[in-house]
Amino acid sequence: MSNKTQARRRTSGPDRDKVAQDLKKKYDSGASIRALAEETGRSYGGVHRLLADAGVTFRSRGGAPHRTES
Template identity: 65%
Template sequence: MVETLKKGVRVTGPQRDKLAADLRRKYDGGKSIRTIAQETGRSYGFVHRLLSESGVRLRSRGGATRAKKVRA
């Protein structure tokens, strides 16, 4: 389980590898980067960077998209 980390604390070495593996497991399980960031107390950018460094293929953005207007 990913523990909540103090904001601004550097994560290096084996601790960073373990954290990256935990974050990857959560992301592969379907959680969003934003949700993982809230759970761990880290920023969106930190989680995104750690996932990218660990080789995760990031999903595309979700949510509503704008439909094209049909002209009469």
């Protein structure tokens, strides 16, 4: 099965719940949504949706803080 086909596959029921909980554990341990998407062959949006359904509290976006000129 190619990555494109796998990314479009829908998981439902208990399997979906298990996938969501596994992703939640990894996200809560510091993995990024993009890394999880790449690892599982799912889209960023698909991983984000599964995490939201699993009750994840999302981290703020990364990057260096902006400095204001004085």
